[in-house]
Amino acid sequence: MKKLIDILPLFTFIILIGVLFSFLSNKNNQLETVLIDDTFPQFSLSSLKDSSETLTQYDIKKLPALINIWATWCIACRIEHPFLMKLKEESVLPIYGLNYKDNREKALELLERDGDPFEFSIYDFEGRLAIDLGVYGAPETFFIDSNGVIRERHVGVVDEDVWKKKFAKYLDE
């Protein structure tokens, strides 16, 4: 009986670790499945170029398309930028930007300087749409198929490799 009490802490702790571990693997899946196979969320936000112009989900007309979350304060976005430009120049597919918690003037300046790969950019200063999308941070990219359904999501920089592995297959469908 005495021994049992001595093993109890060990036993309890192993269970705790097990439970926490299962949460962790749950979380891993969730990141992948959030909004996948769901239609793009509704929104009503201003355009980056013109603060008086309101954009909604119906303005994302050319499909299939990529939605790219970017910001001037996001360093990785600049690394990604040339690749997005390349997609645009080769007319692979239309890209829509979601400018995330950013300064409007600075964002426009950056597009002016480095080129604008986007059909248009939605200006999401408070991160409302980003919350609906479950965005972790910038950059992040979503693939929307011709029915307006989100099919794929990538957190981090999209480059040649990621494009081939994650996104290209949907374009062939």
Added chain:
Amino acid sequence: MIPELGHIILITFLVVSFVGGFLPLASVYFNNQTLDIPIKRLTFFLFFLIFSSFLILVYSFLVDDFSVAYVAQNSNINLPFYYKFAATWGAHEGSLLLWILAMNAWLFSFMYLAKSPDKNFMKVVFSISCQVMFAFALFTLLTSNPFERILPIPPLNGSDLNPSLQDIAFTVHPPLLYFGYSGLLIPFAIAVSAMLFNTNTKEWAAYSRPWTLLSCAFLTLGIALGSWWAYYELGWGGWWFWDPVENAAFVPWLLSVALFHSLIASESRGVFGKWSILLSIFAFATSLLGTFLVRSGILTSVHAFALDPERGVFILGILGFFVIGSLLIYSLKDFTSNEVKAYELSSKEFGFLLNNLLLVILAVSILFGTIFPLIYEAITDGKQISVGAPYFEIILFPFALALGLLQGMALYLSWGVTASFNFLQRLTLESISLFSLVLLVLFILFDNLYLSSFATIFLACWIMVGTLQISKKRNLSYWNFLKKRMAVTFAHLGMGILVLGVGVVTSYSLEKELILAPGDEFNFGDQTIKFKSLEDTQGPNYFSKLANINFEDKEDIKNVITEKRTYIPSGQLTTEAGIITEPFQDLYISMGDNLEADIWSFKVQIKPFIRWIWLGALLIAIGSMLSGIKRIQRS
């Protein structure tokens, strides 16, 4: 090149800590002199390595080396230099480095200041600490390397330190907290060594006690500063939010308090040996668990760390390895030879037992409340709930009440058996007198008495009287008594003051949302609030709307400024609350939203006695620090 140097030094640290993690152990196990290495010098070397590596990261921040990804993500050219310095620990990677540095500083102090006659004991403590540091260093290098570069094209400017962290309290809050967490490594290592050597309880408790007290002091300061920071920086005027990160710090605090109390009994009477070992293990475990919860992203909180489930697995691995390992030793160990049991229900020993029981129940309930949303999400298939303040307050109240009642009496109890409980009569009488006095003062100050606050205020009086009046029992003057028992008096008195602050602030606070344009006035309590003017200003890396507010009462006019800042690099908004501090209350105003043109919403609050909460915490920290230092000097 310089960041690579830091990287290489960190790798060297990894290798050396690995060697330190098993060679001394092996030399003890095989009793082999050839395996012997000079552990004191090795500790110094390790400290030198990690300190240099840390300094190099600091240097990269100070010279704006944005080719280092961590610097680029957390700094900016326009950031004032002292924030560049503090930005070193502004996010996950750098704070891990600081954590390792802190563990090393503790080990270093322990090796040089503690005098254990037993060489082998020291070797094992050293090895266990090295193993933990090795695990942390490996974690840092594999998943969160602060020296990673953005090459070949480094960004021209960084994305800035999170604006709400650009603050004086923040520059010191994390280091204090990390020193508190990491200090729990020493009691843990001592506990494991004590099990391995079957050390006499009195002996190892004496080694462990000062270090537990010191980590507890650091934890107290860290938590109190965090609470103070949240109070004026987040703009809500609250001082505790039951946020998962706060809980993650509060749980190890509770356990470290339980531990050093239990160690008093272990050292003086040789009792609770097993219990103290278990507490040492769990205090350390919860300090790691907190890190895991916060940084794996399984809980959401105001403390935004970059979320990465892979890191979560790693921390869980570290936690599992050390805690399961030590609990395995615990479960296999035969403690019977080392146990003393000779005390009555009325004894001081039993008092400590009750104290520990209550603190542990609190810790477990808070931990449970913190991870319950996860459990709920798992069993209901994705439904999310949050466990908020009501749960924690309901749990806290009865146990804290019992703890406080115990605390007031605790100093009067004697080892073995308490001869007489006559002191209770006097304690009650004097507490009631003080209680009436406090109520009178409150009535004069605020024209009001709230029944809801009576229990807490009485408890505060009970604790304070119990702490101070013990001098009478010992027939000493206050001054002589204070000189002799300064540490415990400070700490217990601090607790009383803290409880008083909590009791008053929860019942007597006033708050109101206002909509004002410049020139408007509003009557609030006995204050008239006047929105005098609105100005635009600019700081080094932000521009700001600045509201000039007057608080006017019969006697005097006080001016205060509250700001809404927009940080330029990130576009993020922060609120700087305007606070007027008086001895008995804070007048607090924070700017809300811009409704139209010059019309703004404001939140005004009157927070009586709120400073007493942090004053109390400060006294607790000073008390435990004094006690810890005194014990180190004595040894």
